[in-house]
Amino acid sequence: MLDIELIRKNPEKVKNALSRRDPSLVDTIDEVLDLDKHRRELIAKVENLRALRNKKSKEIGHLRREGKDTKASEEEVRKLKEDIENLEEELSQVKESLHNLLLRIPNLPHPSVPDGEDEEDNVEVRRWGQIKEFGFEPKPHWEIGEKLGILDFKAGATLAGSRFTVVKGLGARLERALINFMLDLHTSKGYQEVIPPHLVRPEILIGTGQLPKFQEDLYLCERDDLYLIPTAEVPLTNLFRDTILSEEDLPLYFTAYTPCYRREAGSHGKDVRGIIRQHQFNKVELVKIVHPDTSYEELEKLTTDAEEVLKLLGLPYRVVELCTGDLGFSASKTYDIEVWFPSQGRFREVSSCSNCEDFQARRMNTRFKDASGKKRFVHTLNGSGLAVGRVLAAILENYQREDGRVEIPEALRDYVKADIIG
């Protein structure tokens, strides 16, 4: 959520920044400004009346003790009360409209974010690794996995429908190995391992920005009004909602393995084969809660921490900086890490590392007390470290051999207790 005071005091600055994402947001800001003005006018009126009512009521108390008649005063206050109630009703409606509007406005992009409309305009910042030359036509991971008997798409469809896959045997063990490998790496770098709930309340999703705008992307357990998490970012970032941390507590680093559940509404026809886009997938997440002055250094570090996984696995990748049009709702700046898929001849996203600045902190009410005792919002960051299923697919493709077998990357062999699948 954007700071209403910032919008009020620097409307042009806010409009300029937001229009880099979407020019229509300029009108939304004007709407916000109108509502905010109306809101403050109503507050002034209501409060004046309340002050008067409080004064009169106190007088009644004094008069009573002196044994005087208070009928007239009581009638006067009763009338005041009606006026107050009417204005309060109007005020709460205005407040609600304003709040709902603010909750649907995305974060301001950082000045360094390149302009652009979609992923075509993202800017590559670096590459790592040597793309392997195969002496044969590299197969897609779904063919490799099916043939090895480790990916069962038919069983997944039978059990739960499309975009669900059953992983078996050494494939399942490889997936578990990847999770352990990633967690071990991150915890060795100071991230605290967490096992969070996989079901959360609506307000938790408002905190990180998935609600109210992206409801249709989420699975909802209606009887209990709980949502399945689309990423561990949601419970981890919300760990300190409604709290005031002390400056020495910062920075906080967390990592968690969780399944992620996404309805993938509106992505019909995209990546229909394989395990690139699933309704349920495993992910190891990195979350940082940091001092505002250091959040951009922390973003660089977070990104390299995620990259480290691919380096150790020997998977070629590149890092791109998202343009304004591709930036997520809550993010000010985002780096995507994309791993090489030989069968597709292109890089595919396995991580998205973002600095949300105080956008989520304001929604969650997570603050800290600085040296002078002033309360400030923290900055929050998150990044995949990494998307496990996609990395598994990348391993199948990059480590495939002509005979259909797949080598296990060196770094995973102790975990998998095997050096080849097939």
Added chain:
RNA sequence: GGAGAGGUGGCCGAGUGGCCGAAGGCGGCCGCUUGCUAAGCGGCAGAGGGUUAACAGCCCUCCGAGGGUUCGAAUCCCUCCCUCUCCGCCA
């Protein structure tokens, strides 16, 4: 799921209709005293919002959340949420 107890400031805890934004204690901050420390003494200090040049003043709101009764609610009534204890069920 059943029965009961409870949710008050950073923490503990008093407060059953006005003089309560809230006693007292602990912790915190600032002084004084004091070889140092500790103890002691005195003082300061809740949060959010409106107005404003202002972290000055004034005003409003907040005692788990939301409604209600009343001229007036931390206090009375209703609903919900959460925590704890016991029982049941259960990985």
